[in-house]
Amino acid sequence: MAGAATLHLGSDHAARFESKQATRETPLVKWTILAIALGFFTLFLLMPLLAVFVEAFRKGWETYLTALVDPDALSAIRLTLLAAAISVPLNLVFGVAAAWAIAKFEFPGKQILITLIDLPFSVSPVVAGLVFVLVFGAQGWFGSWLSDNDIRIIFAVPGIVLATVFVTFPFVARELIPLMLAQGKEEEEAAVVLGAHGWQVFWHVTLPNIKWGLMYGVILTNARAMGEFGAVSVVSGHIRGQTNTLPLHVEILYNEYQFSAAFAVASLLALLALVTLVIKSWVEHRAVLAYRDSQDTAS
Amino acid sequence: MAAARTFRVLPGFNLTLGYTLGYMSLLILIPLAAVFLKTTELTWGEFIDVVTAPQVVATYKLSFGASLLAAAINAVFGLMLAWALVRYSFPGKKIVDALVDLPFALPTAVAGIALTALYAKNGWLGQYLEPIGIKVAFTPLGVLVALVFIGLPFVVRTVQPILEDLDTELEEAATCLGAQRWQTFRHVILPILLPALMTGFALAFARAVGEYGSVIFIAGNLPYVSEITPLMIITKLEQYDYRGATAIASVMLLFSFTLLLIINGLQAWTAKRTGRDR
Numbered sequence: 001m002a003g004a005a006t007l008h009l010g011s012d013h014a015a016r017f018e019s020k021q022a023t024r025e026t027p028l029v030k031w032t033i034l035a036i037a038l039g040f041f042t043l044f045l046l047m048p049l050l051a052v053f054v055e056a057f058r059k060g061w062e063t064y065l066t067a068l069v070d071p072d073a074l075s076a077i078r079l080t081l082l083a084a085a086i087s088v089p090l091n092l093v094f095g096v097a098a099a100w101a102i103a104k105f106e107f108p109g110k111q112i113l114i115t116l117i118d119l120p121f122s123v124s125p126v127v128a129g130l131v132f133v134l135v136f137g138a139q140g141w142f143g144s145w146l147s148d149n150d151i152r153i154i155f156a157v158p159g160i161v162l163a164t165v166f167v168t169f170p171f172v173a174r175e176l177i178p179l180m181l182a183q184g185k186e187e188e189e190a191a192v193v194l195g196a197h198g199w200q201v202f203w204h205v206t207l208p209n210i211k212w213g214l215m216y217g218v219i220l221t222n223a224r225a226m227g228e229f230g231a232v233s234v235v236s237g238h239i240r241g242q243t244n245t246l247p248l249h250v251e252i253l254y255n256e257y258q259f260s261a262a263f264a265v266a267s268l269l270a271l272l273a274l275v276t277l278v279i280k281s282w283v284e285h286r287a288v289l290a291y292r293d294s295q296d297t298a299s
Numbered sequence: 300m301a302a303a304r305t306f307r308v309l310p311g312f313n314l315t316l317g318y319t320l321g322y323m324s325l326l327i328l329i330p331l332a333a334v335f336l337k338t339t340e341l342t343w344g345e346f347i348d349v350v351t352a353p354q355v356v357a358t359y360k361l362s363f364g365a366s367l368l369a370a371a372i373n374a375v376f377g378l379m380l381a382w383a384l385v386r387y388s389f390p391g392k393k394i395v396d397a398l399v400d401l402p403f404a405l406p407t408a409v410a411g412i413a414l415t416a417l418y419a420k421n422g423w424l425g426q427y428l429e430p431i432g433i434k435v436a437f438t439p440l441g442v443l444v445a446l447v448f449i450g451l452p453f454v455v456r457t458v459q460p461i462l463e464d465l466d467t468e469l470e471e472a473a474t475c476l477g478a479q480r481w482q483t484f485r486h487v488i489l490p491i492l493l494p495a496l497m498t499g500f501a502l503a504f505a506r507a508v509g510e511y512g513s514v515i516f517i518a519g520n521l522p523y524v525s526e527i528t529p530l531m532i533i534t535k536l537e538q539y540d541y542r543g544a545t546a547i548a549s550v551m552l553l554f555s556f557t558l559l560l561i562i563n564g565l566q567a568w569t570a571k572r573t574g575r576d577r
Contacts, residue, residue: 012388013385013386013462013463014385014386014387014388014392015388016467017385017386017467018386018387018388020467020470020471021474022467022470022471022473022474022475022483023386023467023470023471025480026480029480030387033379033382033383033387034383034387034389036376036379037376037379037380037382037383037384038383038389038395040376040379040380041380041395041398041399043424044444044447044448044451045398045399045401045402045448045451046398047417047423047424048405048410048413048414048417048448049398049401049405049413051413051416051417051422051423052409052412052413055413055416093318094318094319094322094323097314097315097318097319097322098315098319098323100311100315101311101312101315101316101319104309104311104312105307105309105312105316107312107316113319113320115559115560115563116323116327116328117323118559118563119327119331119555119559120327121506122505122509122555122556122558122559122562123331123509123552123555124508124509124510124511124528124529124532124548124551124555125509125510125511125512125529126509126511126529126530126532126533126548127334127509127529127532127548127551127552127555130334130532130536130544130545130548131330131331131333131334132330133536133541134330134333134334134337134541134545135329135330135333137541139541140333141333162326165326166326166327166330169323169326169327185308185309188309189308189309192308192309192310193308197310198309198310198311201309201310220403223403223404224403226406227404227405227406227407227408227409228406229406229407229408229511229512230407230510230511230512230529233511233512233533234533234536246406247406247407247408247409247512248408250406250408250409250412251408251516254412254516259416262412263412263416266406266408266409266412266413269405269406269408269409270405270409272404273401273404273405273406273409274404276404277397277398277400277401277404278397280397280400280404281393281397
């Protein structure tokens, strides 16, 4: 499902199309398309983004800062960082393992496995949260055993981490599978024939080839992990200062009509999104350079 | 049997495949199976009663209707945006290109409150729309706006690479043969783009149906009017009606599985049509 978000190595093609009569539109058509496209972009993407920051500062810097240093906000920041710090490495290791198995070996059911990895993308976040309530909740499969042993998963931090892992599950794998399939396995096989061990092959041959794709996957995983709302909302229980992540804290403030505070916290998340997009563009840029280098040495 | 095993040069097959299957079963497959097992606690009659209750059916109509419409809007405007990004140069193009992914990166709750602020009675857009009788915030129209936001990058990012790969020769040939620009687009370019466009449409649709965070703030959540299906699950959970919540979730899951298969088919078609398959 994240097919739309995979690393693509596009450079500027406009010159190629604009230079030829056959691939050009009349100026009227061109400017109409451009105006509609950019108008749509402004209306649906730019304005919501600007609105976050304008609303956040509506009541001035002081209100803004007060909202951010509020103990509940700080604890929400900590929990959000914690959830990301656990789920990103877990899904990173999974993504590399899955891509290695799929790209380097042939086995029956491979196509089904690739489809199954995509599954969490097509499941509603609300359903993603619900499944863990069914397994670990008070009336769930392990509910009575967990309460006998005084372990809380639902309405506690472990549930939030589980839900986050679920929704961010495919990102790294999704990024690496097509990349590693395209690269084949000749280089690794050569390394093995020359006497390298499994880990040496991975560190010195595979990793340098996939590092940009890997980083891309990690950035996307991290952005989603820190921003997830629906799934986390189901399992969190919304206990202030304890089980509220940043997006949930935004919701609570908003529902209490503390709009400026809600937008102040939201602006942190919007900043995170912008930083994510900047790093993403940078990674794409580096990947294009690395790709050109490899083409140059090949020819 | 040992002799029949294929010889593998590279190490780590058992380790990585075993880990992949174990991790995926534990975190994804078994929890998802819980939904269907829990649903079997209901008799068929009870299940049908829950999933066809009038209030629930009203949410299907809104969720599916608004999602289809949003995906269609995205297919049209997303194609134009992708076209502009690939074929025209204009100032700020790099920034526009990067910001197309904003809905992937911006937490849905933030998008939700931002859109609500824009379209509320005194918001930047709402103050002009309400006097002319268009209410967006807290109506089904608001749901549509949020779903358009969420789905936009899917269409742009599936169509864009295909547009970039197009050779200029095709259009030059069409022009030489006397085709008008629109005819070239309609009969030469569009057939090549169609599979990708449909994939983008399906991806945007699938995402929109399950979307929760960006919708609930702007929807107003009036029963029978602006309630979406995922919210129905939350409402049932809050009433401790786990079986009811699970029954609706299983309907949504079945739908997701079906869409996932369709999308896979569409992607294979895209690869074939554009020669991207190996």
